[in-house]
Amino acid sequence: MxxxxxxxxxxxxxxxxxxxxxxxxxxxxxxxxxxxxxxxxxxxxxxxxxxxxxxxxxxxxxxxxxxxxxxxxNxxxxxxxxxxxxxxxxxxxxxxxxxxxxxxxxxxxxGRPFASSPAGDATQMPNRCKVSTAAKDSSSTEWNGWGADGTNARYQQKTSISPQNVARLKLKWAFGFPNGNSAYTQPTVVGGRVFVSSDTGYVYAIAAKSGCVFWSFRANAGVRTAIVIGPGKGTGAKEVAYFGDIKGNIYAVDALSGRKLWIMRTDTHPLARITGAPVLYRGTLFVPISSLEESGGGNANYPCCTFRGSLAAYQATTGKLIWKSYTIQDEPHPVRKTSIGTQLWAPAGAGLWSSPTLDLKRNAIYVATGNGYTEPAAHETDAILAFDMRTGKRLWAHQMLANDHYVRDCPGKYRPNVSLTQRSETCPDSLGPDVDFGNSPILRTLPDGRPLIVVGQKDGNAWALDPEKQGELVWNRQLTASFENGGGGMQWGSAADREHAYFPVTRGGGKFGMAAVKLATGEVIWRADPPLGAQAPATVIPGIVFSGSSSGALHAYSAATGQSLWSYDTNRVFDTVNQVEAKGGGMGGASGPVVVGGMLFVTSGSADLFGGPQRGNVLLAFELAE
Structure with a gap:
């Protein structure tokens, strides 16, 4: 990917x-x-x-x-x-x-920048919370994990923000990540606390109302995943925070104190990492595993490629592995050697970049896969897969695009800037377009009771599948120009309420912005085209869709018409509660807005190269002004 x-x-x-x-x-x-x-x-x-x-x-x-x-x-x-x-x-x-x-x-x-320690430690910050009181009990108005709940719809139903008052949103406080270079992690808000991580490896617990900091925990590498909070029974903690890092480690930390409970390495592949947020259900933690192997696969000395994406289930209290299922069923095997003796392998790829989706009615868990690294690409690449939640058994697979075998810095139709003379023997003979999935599948139920899995793809296609019929296609809608003609699509995350799905479009012949479609049919009902930028994941509340752009602008659209209701430019320097030099920047990464009560939280500065390397290191909290 x-x-x-x-x-x-x-x-x-x-x-x-x-x-x-x-x-x-x-x-x-x-x-x-x-x-x-x-x-x-x-x-x-x-x-x-x-x-x-x-x-x-x-x-x-x-x-x-x-x-x-x-x-x-590391x-x-x-x-x-x-x-x-x-x-x-x-x-x-x-x-x-x-x-x-x-x-x-x-x-x-x-796995982290220079000077990432000890400046990031909360004990060194001037805005320490005076009393480390217990967090409030969780409620349905909070935002836990990446998609707010296991359906990954990114739909917050209970909030005091509305189309009538959204224009009154004002910045309440800003928190700077010390020595941070890319604010690419989405906050979680549970029990009156904001749990957020940084590229430096520090994880923080911050008071939602004031921005004072309770504690910090330093992981072994940068942390990109959203954090999921769960009950701590059996761990010695009241509540536990779970997250993964970019070296493939999964952590359990006391959510009240920041004390480490356990850490597990999820995959022995040297390029494995966790980018999608884990999901917790009844004592089982489901962890998606991806890699950056394709980024080195074009090197003539690299034995491309052996990584397979996987979904792992862990016992939440101890970190014990319950099961692990690979996205590609066949194990990699040696296929040939290059003229300089580099051993090549296949099949490989189909990493899981996004958070899994739970279907409690069918005891299933759905994932969206990445492209293949080897030719031919396995049929599980660029696909939606379903696994049994209890056993990890594959239930079904629906591939959206075949033959998407992609390795960086190889010449091909979609890489015209790389000449044939630079070709490595480790490259596929025919380079795929690299239009896999960064979106999480969204599980919705229509008013007539029919279930749908809705997901946006990088090539501009929106898909709806029937989970009761082995992922059978219900509808498909191309929301941009074709990829061959400079089109593009949904990069990291879409959203859906009860009737509509909202797809942030990253690029495509002037069709930037947001496309709203009917869940039942895929019919486009409106488009909103801000002047600049690729879109971060969308978030929907009754009457409003929020989304950030790579220009740094945070937008609020009318869910009914697409009309702009409010916007805020985050691409600037902020005064922070912890007195850290901080600025916002691009908002085109995998971090979307989070709405809880009358507040909105978002990180800015995701270094999305689509709209320019607008790096930043800030968490922003907005509240309705009186």
Whole structure:
């Protein structure tokens, strides 16, 4: 999933942090401007993953005794790694690299930016909450996890914000993420507290009303997932916060104190990561697993490719694995060697970038898969899959697009900037368009009782499937120009209320903005086209649809007509409650607005490269003015 969207979606996870952190550090190098441009449009070994594959993978991916692999290297900071390759034991392997290349690789290996500790620790902040009282009991008016509930509809039904008063929304407070480069995580609001994470690896619990900070927890790598809160029975905690990091770890933390309860590594693949938020149901934590393997697959020295996406179920109290099901059923096997001896593998791909969706009536869990990394792409790529919640058994699969085998920096129809002379033997013979799914499936029930799975795809197609008929197609609507003609579509998240689905369109022949369609038929009822930018995930409340753009503008549209009701420019510098220098920026990543009571919360600065690298590091809280 890393084409232009995933150059934009290199905003999804390590890569966004890699790009944003290093570009901000580029001023330390005399060749900074050119280096920064190369990072945005990488060729060869300019990105950390390429540098590592070419210089370090031979040893560190060998699994030889005494040599730490990529996962074990993650215990070191970016500063540690940079020092090692600049003046330490690894100097000989990086002697001809530029300073910027060394910094890129250091950030990639560490999984977090330079100077990410200890400045981010809540104990060092001036806005500590005076009394660490217990959080209020959860209620139906809160927003827990990525989609507000297990259906991933992003529909908040109970709120005091309405079309009549939305124009009275005013900024109440701003919280800056110290040393943050990309604010790409969506907040969770439970019990009067905002739980939010950062690319530096810090997770925070903040008072929703005032912005004072209760605690911080430092993960082993940057955290991109939304946080899900659940009961702590059996853990020694009243409530527990669950989240994943970009090195593939899943965590359980005491939601009251920030104390670590357990941590588990979800996948042994060195490029595995967690980008979609976990989902909790009756003591079981469901975790989607993705990777950035395709971002290194175009390197001639990389043995492409062996990662398969998967969905894992863990016992919430202990972290014990209950089951793990791969998106691609066939295991990777060696297929051939290149002329320089690089072993190639297949099949691979179908990572899970988004949060799973629960269907309690059918005891099923639905996921949307990424593209393939190898040719031919497995039939489970670019698909919606259904698994049994209790056993992990595959129930059905519905593929939306076949032959989408994509590896970065390979020449092809959709990569005209990469010449055939740069082609690596690790590349597919025919490069796919990379139009997989970043959206979570949305489960809705029509007024007549019929269930629907609704989802938006990166190529501009909106789909509705019947979960009672093995995912049979109900309707399909192309909401932009065709991908071949410069079209595009839904990048990270759509929303739906009882009658309509709302699809933020990232690009496509001038059709930016939002498209509202009837759930029952897919008929388009209105479009809203803001002047700039790719859209962040939508959020719907009665009468209003909220969505942010890559220009930094946060919009409120009438759910009935698409008329603009309110907007706010987040692309600026803010005074923060924790006195951290902070600014907003692009809002084109996987973080959408969160509405609770009369307040709206959103992060700004997701470094979505679609609308320019508008990085930021701020969490904003809005409230209805009297």
């Amino acid at each position: 890393l084409s232009e969207m995933k150059t934009a979606s290199f905003a999804a996870p390590a890569a966004s942090m890699l790009l944003t952190a290093v570009v901000s550090l580029a001023q330390l190098s005399p060749a900074a401007p050119n280096a920064a441009n190369d990072l945005i449009h990488p060729q060869g070994t300019n990105l950390g993953i390429y540098v590592f594959s070419a210089r370090c993978a031979g040893c560190h991916d060998s699994h030889r005794a005494g040599i730490p692999d990529r996962y074990e290297l 215990r070191f900071t970016a500063e540690d790694i940079f020092k090692s390759i600049s003046e330490g034991s690894m100097t000989q392997y990086a002697a001809d690299l530029t300073e910027i290349q060394k910094r890129v690789m250091a950030v990639y290996v560490a």
